[in-house]
Amino acid sequence: MEAMTLLLDRQSHGRLEEPAPSTEQMDVIYRAALRAPDHGELRPWRFIEYSGEGRSTLGTMFAGAEREDNPEVSDKTLEKARSKPLRAPVVIAVIAAVRVNHKVPRIEQVISAGCAAHAMLYAAHAQGLGAMWRTGDLARHQHVRQAMGLEQDDELVGFLYLGHCATGDRTLKSLDPGDFVERIKA
Numbered sequence: 561m562e563a564m565t566l567l568l569d570r571q572s573h574g575r576l577e578e579p580a581p582s583t584e585q586m587d588v589i590y591r592a593a594l595r596a597p598d599h600g601e602l603r604p605w606r607f608i609e610y611s612g613e614g615r616s617t618l619g620t621m622f623a624g625a626e627r628e629d630n631p632e633v634s635d636k637t638l639e640k641a642r643s644k645p646l647r648a649p650v651v652i653a654v655i656a657a658v659r660v661n662h663k664v665p666r667i668e669q670v671i672s673a674g675c676a677a678h679a680m681l682y683a684a685h686a687q688g689l690g691a692m693w694r695t696g697d698l699a700r701h702q703h704v705r706q707a708m709g710l711e712q713d714d715e716l717v718g719f720l721y722l723g724h725c726a727t728g729d730r731t732l733k734s735l736d737p738g739d740f741v742e743r744i745k746a
């Protein structure tokens with residue numbers, strides 16, 4: 561895919577289906593992540609990949625978080641939480657592994673992990689795959705953070721859902737750069 565087409569036309573796909581991306585495709589996706597801008601070469605990135613039956617590990621964490629919030633939670637809510645990771649063949653948790661008390665501020669390390677996630681979306685799109693970045697309350701939930709082994713200062717920047725597109729592309733809204741850019745020329 562031509563680079564400018566990728567940059568201007570990337571879009572998310574919420575409905576994803578099998579097959580899972582191949583090992584080679586996943587390798588490209590991770591290599592793209594590792595090219596994220598990185599102040600101080602801290603490599604403040606950590607990825608946990610859930611696929612196949614492994615997705616139930618994540619679903620169990622989500623359901624555990626719901627139960628922690630409300631011990632009386634309904635079976636329906638628990639089942640919904642459990643099935644969230646099944647919305648795609650592969651789900652990757654993208655984590656900013658933040659080094660505290662470092663001259664590179666926390667926000668720059670978290671942004672770097674966000675850039676890594678964005679690069680992964682592009683690498684998926686460029687390979688004809690579908691992808692969607694999701695967070696929600698569960699991404700910030702202490703139960704989920706603990707189960708994933710996050711350190712106190714780590715940030716779970718999101719879950720990338722990856723697979724093959726179950727639907728076609730949608731028509732993108734055309735935004736005008738002029739609405740967002742202030743030009744100072746003199």
Ligand SMILES: Cc1cc2nc3c(=O)[nH]c(=O)nc-3n(C[C@H](O)[C@H](O)[C@H](O)COP(=O)(O)O)c2cc1C
Nearest residue numbers: 570571572573574674692693694695696697717718
């Ligand atoms: C940090 C972050 C978290 C997001 N979390 C969610 C989410 O939990 N649920 C959701 O529907 N979209 C979420 N989105 C938005 C989608 O990933 C997507 O960007 C949006 O639907 C617009 O589609 P597009 O990427 O094709 O423009 C999130 C985006 C970002 C950057």
